[in-house]
Amino acid sequence: MPTRTVLVGSASGLHARPAALFVAEAAKQPVLVTIRSGDKKPVPARSMLAVLSLGAKKGTEVTLEADGDGAQAAVDTLADLLERDLDAVDA
Amino acid sequence: MRELRGIGASPGGAAGPVYRLAPPPALPPLVESVDPGAEKAAVRAAVLAVAADLTRRADTALDVTAAEVLRAQVMMAQDETLIDAADIAIDGGADAPHAITDVLAGHRAAFEAAGGYLAERVSDLDDLRDRLVAACLGLPMPGVPDPGHPYLLIARDLAPADTAGLEPGLVLGLITAEGGPTSHTAILARTLGIPAVVRCPGILDVTDGVLASLDGTSGVVVAGVSAETVTTVNADRLAEIDRRARSRGPGRTADGHPIALLANIGSARDLTGEVEGVGLFRTELLYLDRSDPPSHEEQVTAYRDVFAALPGRKIVVRTLDAGADKPLPFLRLADEPNPALGIRGLRVARQTPSVLTTQLAAIAAAAAATDADVWVMAPMVATAAEAAAFTESCREHGLPTAGVMIEVPAAALRASQVLRHADFLSVGTNDLSQYTFAADRMCGDLADLLDPWQPALIALLASCAAAGVEAGKPVGVCGESAADPDFALVLAGLGITSLSMAPRSIPAVRESLAQHTLDECRQIAEAALAAPSPEAARAAAAGASRQLRIGDGVSVR
Numbered sequence: 001m002p003t004r005t006v007l008v009g010s011a012s013g014l015h016a017r018p019a020a021l022f023v024a025e026a027a028k029q030p031v032l033v034t035i036r037s038g039d040k041k042p043v044p045a046r047s048m049l050a051v052l053s054l055g056a057k058k059g060t061e062v063t064l065e066a067d068g069d070g071a072q073a074a075v076d077t078l079a080d081l082l083e084r085d086l087d088a089v090d091a
Numbered sequence: 092m093r094e095l096r097g098i099g100a101s102p103g104g105a106a107g108p109v110y111r112l113a114p115p116p117a118l119p120p121l122v123e124s125v126d127p128g129a130e131k132a133a134v135r136a137a138v139l140a141v142a143a144d145l146t147r148r149a150d151t152a153l154d155v156t157a158a159e160v161l162r163a164q165v166m167m168a169q170d171e172t173l174i175d176a177a178d179i180a181i182d183g184g185a186d187a188p189h190a191i192t193d194v195l196a197g198h199r200a201a202f203e204a205a206g207g208y209l210a211e212r213v214s215d216l217d218d219l220r221d222r223l224v225a226a227c228l229g230l231p232m233p234g235v236p237d238p239g240h241p242y243l244l245i246a247r248d249l250a251p252a253d254t255a256g257l258e259p260g261l262v263l264g265l266i267t268a269e270g271g272p273t274s275h276t277a278i279l280a281r282t283l284g285i286p287a288v289v290r291c292p293g294i295l296d297v298t299d300g301v302l303a304s305l306d307g308t309s310g311v312v313v314a315g316v317s318a319e320t321v322t323t324v325n326a327d328r329l330a331e332i333d334r335r336a337r338s339r340g341p342g343r344t345a346d347g348h349p350i351a352l353l354a355n356i357g358s359a360r361d362l363t364g365e366v367e368g369v370g371l372f373r374t375e376l377l378y379l380d381r382s383d384p385p386s387h388e389e390q391v392t393a394y395r396d397v398f399a400a401l402p403g404r405k406i407v408v409r410t411l412d413a414g415a416d417k418p419l420p421f422l423r424l425a426d427e428p429n430p431a432l433g434i435r436g437l438r439v440a441r442q443t444p445s446v447l448t449t450q451l452a453a454i455a456a457a458a459a460a461t462d463a464d465v466w467v468m469a470p471m472v473a474t475a476a477e478a479a480a481f482t483e484s485c486r487e488h489g490l491p492t493a494g495v496m497i498e499v500p501a502a503a504l505r506a507s508q509v510l511r512h513a514d515f516l517s518v519g520t521n522d523l524s525q526y527t528f529a530a531d532r533m534c535g536d537l538a539d540l541l542d543p544w545q546p547a548l549i550a551l552l553a554s555c556a557a558a559g560v561e562a563g564k565p566v567g568v569c570g571e572s573a574a575d576p577d578f579a580l581v582l583a584g585l586g587i588t589s590l591s592m593a594p595r596s597i598p599a600v601r602e603s604l605a606q607h608t609l610d611e612c613r614q615i616a617e618a619a620l621a622a623p624s625p626e627a628a629r630a631a632a633a634g635a636s637r638q639l640r641i642g643d644g645v646s647v648r
Contacts, residue, residue: 015208020163048166049173049198052212055205 002072004079005063011087013057018086023048025081029074033066045078092315097266097291099310100277102576103331105243105264105286106304106316106324109297110236112246115221116228122186133187134177137226141219142168148237164215168223187227195220231299237261243303245294249276259283263325264305266294266312280307281575286328288312335598341367342590342601344583348609351589352597353405355569359396363594368405368464370517370591371569372397374450375413384421384446390453391460398463405464407517407567407591409496410450412470414439422446431531436471436498437481451488458490466492468517472509473499479512496569498522503551506558506566513564517591518555520570524548543572544625549581553620556586567591576603581632583609584616607636 010018026033026045034042035051037060043050045064056062062082064075142165149161167173173194180190199216202209221233235244235257244262248269265287270276280287286307294312297303303314304324313320342352353370356362362369377385377393385393398406413419414435415427422443427433440447451467458465469481472495485493494515497503503523510516520543521532527547530537543549552568559566567589572578574596582590583604590600607615618635622628 013208016163017159020159020166023166044172047170047172048163049170052167052209053198053201053205055207055209 001065001067002075003063003065004075005061006079006083008056008058008060008062009083009085011058011085013060014051014054014062014082019048019051021086022078022081023051026078029066029077030070031066031068031074033064033071033074033078035078036063036065037061092313093293093297095291095293095312095314097288097294097310097312099287099306099308100270100289101265101280101285101287102308103264103284103286104304104306104324104328106321107241107243107263107302108238108300109243109245109266109294109303109314110238110299111231111295112235112244112249113225113231113233114247115233116188116225116230118188118192118224119228121189125181125184125186127181130181130185130187130190131178133227134174134181134191134223137187137191137223138168138174140226141222141232144222144232147239151237151239160215164219167216167219188224191223191227192220195223236299243305245297247295257283257285259285264288264307266291266303266305268292268295335602338598338601339365340601342597342604344604344607344609344612346608346610348583350579350583350587350604351405351567352601353407353567353569353589353591354594354597355591356397356594358393359400361594362397362400366401366404366594366597368401368407369397370405370407370567370589372406372408374409374411375417378411378413378419378421380420382420384449387449387453387456390450391456394454394457395460398457398461398465401463403462403464405466407466407468407494408454410437410447410467410469411439412436431525436496437469437477438471447484448488451485451490455488455490464492465490466494466515468494468496468515470496470519471498471522472496473501475505475508475512478502478509482512482514497551497555498526500527500551503555506555507561510558510562510564515565515567516555516559517567517569518552518587520548520552520568520572523551523570527551539625542625543570543575543578544619544628546620546622546624546628549585549616549620549628552582552587553585553616556582559588560586565589574600576600577629577632577636579603580607580612580636581616581619583607584612584614585620611636 008014023046033045035045036042037054037056064079066075145161145165149158152158152161176194177190180193195216199213202213225233241261241263243264243266245266248267262285265276265280265285267276267289268291270289277287277289286305288305288307288310291312297314301314302316302321303312304316304320305312342350351367353368354366355371356369357373357376415424415430415433416435422439424434454467467485467490472478478495482493492514494513494517495509496517496519498519502509524541525532528540530540555566565588568582568587569591573590574592576599579590579600580603615632615635618631619628622631
């Protein structure tokens with residue numbers, strides 16, 4: 001099953017704007033992607049409430065996982081997004 | 092048409108459709124026999140309605156941050172896991188409002204447990220819960236309404252959180268059923284320049300969307316007015332604002348007694364329009380966010396910019412007002428358990444005298460290079476000895492006019508002794524209220540204690556003004572109270588010689604003073620001073636003012 005572990009790159013962590021951008025991108029994917037922080041339970045990447053509840057800060061290690069057709073591409077797209085500093089992206 | 096009566100709390104007229112601030116919905120008792128299908132449909136309908144409303148608000152929000160917060164809330168409302176979890180709760184016997192409340196309570200606990208940023212976001216979750224529950228119950232959306240056009244906001248009362256984000260362009264006026272002229276609502280309305288009527292009991296019976304007018308002076312509210320009336324009232328208000336903005340000239344009473352109307356500024360950029368002078372030039376801006384203090388040359392340049400803009404005019408420079416309550420990195424002060432009562436203002440010179448001496452030398456150099464009439468004053472002076480030391484230091488630097496700010500009750504009580512050493516006094520009523528009533532200026536719940544009409548504050552102002560009259564030295568007031576056109580009459584009557592305020596507040600104060608003689612101001616001040624409470628002081632001053640105008644044969648509105 002395609003899996004990638006990355007460090008959160010956004011200055012404010014996976015909060016506010018970065019979380020909103022990440023969740024919106026996850027909702028566009030053809031497969032359900034989960035995100036997990038540490039050894040906590042994986043949660044759906046397209047759930048704003050669940051993603052916020054991870055409380056992931058800049059530098060937190062998170063793991064993305066998906067299954068099915070297009071899973072690798074979906075995981076890669078979201079992992080690349082997570083590694084960028086989304087606070088620095090122009091509105 | 093229906094005429095209602097309240098208490099005028101912020102002057103001016105306003106008219107438009109009324110919309111109420113709805114309270115958060117109370118969770119009703121759990122429905123016994125739940126139809127799961129109907130309850131699940133109710134959750135989905137509520138999500139759609141709330142998401143649509145929040146999206147519209149985000150689209151029309153002027154503030155970028157506010158829009159982002161709203162869009163994040165939309166994403167939370169539309170969260171599939173929220174709907175899935177609500178479905179499970181409904182299958183377990185809950186009705187729609189309880190299912191939503193339970194599910195969001197789970198997320199709330201997770202946010203709180205995470206702490207930091209997320210803990211601060213629990214209010215967003217609570218707001219979302221209130222909106223979804225209200226939608227399920229068919230109740231109006233809680234919070235400040237946003238009909239998408241200007242309106243009159245009506246409410247039982249307004250909490251500080253409700254009023255913090257009010258936009259004066261959108262909220263034409265405020266009418267509350269409860270509260271009083273000293274409530275947070277009233278103080279905020281006056282600050283924002285929004286006409287307001289408080290304690291108007293019948294207002295909550297008026298239906299949303301009905302056209303109404305209010306008079307923030309008399310307290311009269313008329314519900315069910317015509318569209319023409321709305322147009323006329325608002326046009327009159329705009330004309331009055333315009334007329335005031337064009338008023339010119341020095342401040343004086345009806346019989347020509349001068350009361351200088353000065354500006355509070357932080358830099359040359361704040362000097363808008365024609366002013367008689369500057370009553371408070373705050374120098375803190377230069378010092379902010381720095382690891383080293385600004386150099387002598389840098390300070391000379393900054394001060395000279397301001398002095399050069401006002402040739403021949405009076406400019407009162409306040410030396411650095413920072414310290415424990417407004418920390419500056421280069422001062423390297425230790426954390427204090429109670430910053431408001433610690434090393435701040437002039438007290439910084441006890442530990443770091445060079446900050447003050449460098450500043451005085453720079454002010455003197457800038458003053459010598461221009462022909463402005465430069466006065467200097469120190470913040471947070473508590474004793475006559477401190478005043479003497481400061482004045483002596485100013486003299487050594489060749490600054491001829493040195494005064495002190497009265498912000499501490501001890502200094503106000505001994506104003507005569509302080510004035511033996513100082514050339515003038517300037518009363519900072521915001522801090523003086525804070526220290527007199529032991530009420531933090533930032534504490535919204537204590538706003539009634541920080542009301543400038545509190546008799547104890549007026550008594551301290553009277554003590555300072557009397558000391559000035561006796562010594563033949565000027566005593567001014569800088570602070571929010573000087574910008575209140577009615578309170579300005581009290582201050583003039585007490586013997587205060589100048590009022591300093593935000594430049595935009597000057598025209599209304601100028602107009603108010605011009606309508607009363609000095610003797611009338613004295614009678615108004617006596618009435619306010621004799622009153623037992625702020626409400627009574629306001630009423631006594633208004634009563635004295637009205638009677639005096641009737642006595643003069645001037646028509647009363």
